[in-house]
Amino acid sequence: MWAAVDARRYRCAACGNLTRFDVTTTRRTRAFHHFTVGGELTVEDEEVLSEVVEEVSCRWCGSGRAVEELRESEV
Ligand SMILES: [Zn+2]
Numbered sequence: 001m002w003a004a005v006d007a008r009r010y011r012c013a014a015c016g017n018l019t020r021f022d023v024t025t026t027r028r029t030r031a032f033h034h035f036t037v038g039g040e041l042t043v044e045d046e047e048v049l050s051e052v053v054e055e056v057s058c059r060w061c062g063s064g065r066a067v068e069e070l071r072e073s074e075v
Pocket of ligand 1: 012013014058059062
């Protein structure tokens with residue numbers, strides 16, 4: 001089971017960047033859409049059913065080729 005996307009850390013091996021990345025994620029969620037009689041929507045109880053990180057690229061290099069995911073023990 002993957003951790004939530006914001007719990008992951010990355011590192012760019014090319015430039016040493018640890019803090020700035022563009023992360024492209026596909027997320028499938030289920031949420032309770034609560035409409036008022038007037039049609040105003042409130043979204044509640046959003047649950048993430050699946051989440052796939054498709055691409056992580058370094059903001060400094062502009063490339064994802066050298067980006068690696070850090071393990072918990074390395075952080
Ligand atoms: Zn980089």
